[in-house]
Amino acid sequence: MAQDPLRANTTPSEDAAGIAHVDGSGSAKHVRHVERHAEAGLPMRQALKQQHKIAETQIHDITEKFRTAAGALAVGQLVKDEYFTLFESITAIEIMDPKMDSGFLQPGETVEESYDALAPLLPEEVIGIMDQLLSYEMAWHTGYPLSQTLFTSVYIDKLLYPESRVFEEAQFYRGFVPDDKRPGVLLEVLRAYCLALIKCCDFVIAKIVGRDYYEEEDFCTHTYNRVLFVQVPMDVFQRELNAAMERLVEEETDMDEVLRNALVTRLEFRLDMLTALDLECPIERLQKYWPTILKSLTLIDETHHLGEPVPDAFSTKIQRRLASTVPPRPIVELDFKDAFQKLRQLCDDCVEATRFAALPVDPLEYQSFLWSYASRTPAPLPYSRAYLSTILFHPNTLNTSMSVPLMDLRTLLLPASPILDQSNWTLSPPRDILMPKPPRLQLALLIDEFTERAGQNYIDLWTALGQNRCRLRRMLGHVILGWDQLCQDTAAVDEDLMRVVHDMGIEDEVFPFPLTTWVYHKKLWMMEKMVLLGFEQDIYFPDEFAGMYHFLSEISSGRRTILFRIQAHISDRIYALQDHRTTSKSTSTSPPPSNPQDQPATQQSQDLHDAHTYLTSLLHEATATTALAAALSTFYIITLYLRLLPYPIRPFSTELLRHELRMKPFLTLQPPEVQAFDESVKSLQPYGPYLEPDDKRVWRELGDKEGLLWRVVDERLKEAKEGLQGLKKGGAGVARAGGVQAEWEEEVKRGLKSCVALGVAVAGVKGVVGALAEVGRDGGGHGGKGLGEDLGIRLEIPGIGEGKRYSEGWVVGKVGKVDKGKGKGKGK
Amino acid sequence: MDNAKATFWLSQFIGKNLRIHASDGRVFGGQLKCTDKDCNIILALTYEYRAPPAAVIEEAVKATGNPTAPVSWNSRYVGLVVIPGSDVTKIEFEESSYAKGQVAL
Numbered sequence: 030m031a032q033d034p035l036r037a038n039t040t041p042s043e044d045a046a047g048i049a050h051v052d053g054s055g056s057a058k059h060v061r062h063v064e065r066h067a068e069a070g071l072p073m074r075q076a077l078k079q080q081h082k083i084a085e086t087q088i089h090d091i092t093e094k095f096r097t098a099a100g101a102l103a104v105g106q107l108v109k110d111e112y113f114t115l116f117e118s119i120t121a122i123e124i125m126d127p128k129m130d131s132g133f134l135q136p137g138e139t140v141e142e143s144y145d146a147l148a149p150l151l152p153e154e155v156i157g158i159m160d161q162l163l164s165y166e167m168a169w170h171t172g173y174p175l176s177q178t179l180f181t182s183v184y185i186d187k188l189l190y191p192e193s194r195v196f197e198e199a200q201f202y203r204g205f206v207p208d209d210k211r212p213g214v215l216l217e218v219l220r221a222y223c224l225a226l227i228k229c230c231d232f233v234i235a236k237i238v239g240r241d242y243y244e245e246e247d248f249c250t251h252t253y254n255r256v257l258f259v260q261v262p263m264d265v266f267q268r269e270l271n272a273a274m275e276r277l278v279e280e281e282t283d284m285d286e287v288l289r290n291a292l293v294t295r296l297e298f299r300l301d302m303l304t305a306l307d308l309e310c311p312i313e314r315l316q317k318y319w320p321t322i323l324k325s326l327t328l329i330d331e332t333h334h335l336g337e338p339v340p341d342a343f344s345t346k347i348q349r350r351l352a353s354t355v356p357p358r359p360i361v362e363l364d365f366k367d368a369f370q371k372l373r374q375l376c377d378d379c380v381e382a383t384r385f386a387a388l389p390v391d392p393l394e395y396q397s398f399l400w401s402y403a404s405r406t407p408a409p410l411p412y413s414r415a416y417l418s419t420i421l422f423h424p425n426t427l428n429t430s431m432s433v434p435l436m437d438l439r440t441l442l443l444p445a446s447p448i449l450d451q452s453n454w455t456l457s458p459p460r461d462i463l464m465p466k467p468p469r470l471q472l473a474l475l476i477d478e479f480t481e482r483a484g485q486n487y488i489d490l491w492t493a494l495g496q497n498r499c500r501l502r503r504m505l506g507h508v509i510l511g512w513d514q515l516c517q518d519t520a521a522v523d524e525d526l527m528r529v530v531h532d533m534g535i536e537d538e539v540f541p542f543p544l545t546t547w548v549y550h551k552k553l554w555m556m557e558k559m560v561l562l563g564f565e566q567d568i569y570f571p572d573e574f575a576g577m578y579h580f581l582s583e584i585s586s587g588r589r590t591i592l593f594r595i596q597a598h599i600s601d602r603i604y605a606l607q608d609h610r611t612t613s614k615s616t617s618t619s620p621p622p623s624n625p626q627d628q629p630a631t632q633q634s635q636d637l638h639d640a641h642t643y644l645t646s647l648l649h650e651a652t653a654t655t656a657l658a659a660a661l662s663t664f665y666i667i668t669l670y671l672r673l674l675p676y677p678i679r680p681f682s683t684e685l686l687r688h689e690l691r692m693k694p695f696l697t698l699q700p701p702e703v704q705a706f707d708e709s710v711k712s713l714q715p716y717g718p719y720l721e722p723d724d725k726r727v728w729r730e731l732g733d734k735e736g737l738l739w740r741v742v743d744e745r746l747k748e749a750k751e752g753l754q755g756l757k758k759g760g761a762g763v764a765r766a767g768g769v770q771a772e773w774e775e776e777v778k779r780g781l782k783s784c785v786a787l788g789v790a791v792a793g794v795k796g797v798v799g800a801l802a803e804v805g806r807d808g809g810g811h812g813g814k815g816l817g818e819d820l821g822i823r824l825e826i827p828g829i830g831e832g833k834r835y836s837e838g839w840v841v842g843k844v845g846k847v848d849k850g851k852g853k854g855k856g857k
Numbered sequence: 858m859d860n861a862k863a864t865f866w867l868s869q870f871i872g873k874n875l876r877i878h879a880s881d882g883r884v885f886g887g888q889l890k891c892t893d894k895d896c897n898i899i900l901a902l903t904y905e906y907r908a909p910p911a912a913v914i915e916e917a918v919k920a921t922g923n924p925t926a927p928v929s930w931n932s933r934y935v936g937l938v939v940i941p942g943s944d945v946t947k948i949e950f951e952e953s954s955y956a957k958g959q960v961a962l
Binding site for chain 1: 947
């Protein structure tokens with residue numbers, strides 16, 4: 030053994046130099062030299078020459094003296110770099126601590142792998158290894174790190190490390206190997222499969238990281254300094270796979286046909302997968318790739334039983350050699366059946382995502398699609414989401430003739446409007462800059478200013494819609510704030526716009542302050558979705574349901590009012606157009622100047638009618654949301670008084686604080702959307718506190734089936750049903766969700782079912798309230814006798830993901846009978 | 858050695874490259890950041906070096922016929938580490954020829 034063990038090794042010193050350069054500590058040394066030479070007043074050239082002298086390092090053993098010196102230090106005294114902080118020190122890894130030190134070996138443990146990657150394999154074993162790799166790949170897709178999944182494979186490790194300089198070097202061995210040890214056809218097959226698999230991982234990482242917003246909580250892109258053939262083009266891998274398939278057919282003639290087919294299927298699957306994952310897929314051909322994969326999936330599933338697992342080909346030891354600061358963790362075992370399920374889901378989700386490319390160019394259609402994609406159950410994997418957003422943010426999608434927010438604005442507010450007349454953009458400014466610009470040009474410039482400002486906010490909304498549901502809710506909170514700011518900024522543009530409109534005398538044709546209205550409407554829509562997502566994700570406690578549904582109803586009714594006004598405006602314009610047509614026909618005058626010249630009147634009236642139907646659909650939806658939320662809110666108020674909902678005593682919080690907490694995301698919005706606490710208490714607790722109602726009418730009102738609150742529930746429920754039926758009748762196309770018709774219809778249906786469920790629950794509670802008159806006689810402060818389970822019923826709140834909610838956002842309690850024997854038997 | 862002297866002597870090595878041999882045979886090479894009375898040592902930008910297994914050494918000796926045949930050690934970047942004083946078996950100072958004489962040994 031060499032005297033100085035480190036000198037024998039050249040790699041580490043090279044590495045060390047590399048590291049030193051990266052973090053800059055090396056350059057510090059360099060600077061010091063230059064300074065020294067400069068002090069000596071020597072010419073620069075000589076200073077440079079000196080640097081070429083080979084650095085001779087001398088090693089001194091200072092153990093004894095170091096120990097003595099350290100021993101002389103006081104307890105608690107540190108000798109340290111003055112910039113080295115306690116904060117920094119806690120990130121240090123403790124050597125020899127089995128929980129932190131990834132290089133710590135248990136007695137008898139070795140780092141080296143005992144598995145021989147060149148040992149010949151049986152075809153069954155190759156199938157087994159391939160399927161195991163597939164399981165690990167899917168485990169990785171669901172969020173586990175590569176170190177605990179694919180990187181535990183000895184074969185993959187051999188291919189990746191030591192890193193090959195040329196692709197041909199990526200073998201299960203490095204350097205020279207005697208002929209009798211050379212890998213046979215089956216190992217070559219496995220090698221081709223592994224190589225393609227590695228490239229697939231590279232593609233997946235590139236696609237996910239390529240998005241503006243990728244999610245480290247959902248997916249682990251860490252490759253532990255292993256390079257996944259980033260530079261090698263895809264066709265090289267395709268060639269390897271094809272060659273492997275050829276050799277399999279030509280050279281392994283005596284292999285069982287079934288086994289050979291199973292192997293070929295797996296290679297073909299990898300080939301298809303590679304093609305589908307390719308980053309440079311032209312967008313118009315995307316739809317072709319995934320169906321072929323889906324087809325080969327069945328074959329893989331059918332032949333899985335042929336494989337024979339080779340557990341020794343996977344080892345956690347490899348983790349010790351990865352650039353990782355954590356000791357080896359167990360391999361993630363994902364059952365092949367589950368993994369296969371995930372794979373199928375991945376393919377299905379990607380197939381669904383490719384449908385995006387075929388959508389009509391309409392941001393509202395995109396929005397519906399994104400919403401329904403995010404609602405898919407089980408939730409799409411990070412890769413599928415990245416896949417969709419790559420299509421969404423593809424230049425083809427974004428480069429439309431009209432800017433995206435403007436298209437949305439036109440559909441909702443400015444159909445066939447002189448403000449968005451294309452010819453406005455064709456005017457040139459007067460040569461004399463002191464002359465006022467023509468008003469139409471001014472309109473065009475103002476609109477341009479607005480779209481430029483709104484563009485980013487629009488993209489933010491889309492980005493948020495591309496996330497998983499939990500993150501979507503959180504991100505919406507931020508997006509809403511952005512839109513709130515946009516709303517305020519837009520007000521100035523709108524004022525200018527209205528001035529120009531006034532000067533042109535076309536007020537009748539323009540909805541007042543259209544831009545602000547549009548932004549505000551969108552903001553309210555997002556707030557509704559955010560609250561609904563809160564319900565969907567069980568953010569709120571049952572005793573908060575009443576308050577949150579009340580809030581939802583308030584927002585939604587605000588949106589409804591706006592929609593009403595817009596629709597009334599559009600109706601006016603339709604009438605005006607008809608009037609104008611009849612008059613112009615009879616008098617045959619030339620069209621008024623404000624009439625867009627390049628747009629025939631029929632087109633105009635068509636646009637207006639389209640907008641009208643779209644608004645009707647939106648109105649139905651807003652009505653349904655407002656009414657159903659109000660009905661639920663009132664229903665939960667009633668059940669709170671009846672003590673059918675748990676109302677925990679929370680000694681460390683107050684209602685005011687809880688109200689503030691829930692409303693936090695919305696508190697800063699302008700105009701204020703959140704009711705003041707006192708106001709909301711008034712509407713949520715009409716008879717005083719739930720546990721101690723001070724208004725004595727409460728029991729009479731609740732006991733009477735025609736009481737005020739009951740009437741509210743019934744009326745609003747009816748309204749909600751009508752709204753949803755109207756929405757359904759209008760259809761998905763009108764609601765700008767034609768691309769996801771089936772999903773959209775399903776959602777409406779779920780809404781209707783929720784209404785029915787609420788109706789049933791209301792009837793269930795009403796059936797037992799007759800006994801309340803007795804409670805009223807005792808007075809309120811009786812400690813809840815005759816309430817809650819004493820009524821003989823129980824209200825169950827269906828949990829998330831149990832399939833017991835018709836619609837995840839509409840939480841409708843279910844009324845059940847209390848077992849009389851178990852209950853106190855006093856209820857009825 | 859009194860406290861002031863010891864402090865001065867030790868602080869010379871701050872930021873200098875040390876090689877710490879751990880009780881399990883591994884060697885850690887990195888810049889000294891901090892040490893204390895118990896000889897706990899914090900190194901920054903550290904590499905871990907591990908001797909190859911006995912079989913590999915035997916093979917190398919057999920192949921070359923030279924009992925002191927050089928073999929390469931496995932190395933790995935580990936970054937910021939703290940080595941407990943109880944596990945430190947040997948401390949070596951790497952003196953670069955550029956900085957010769959800066960440290961009073």
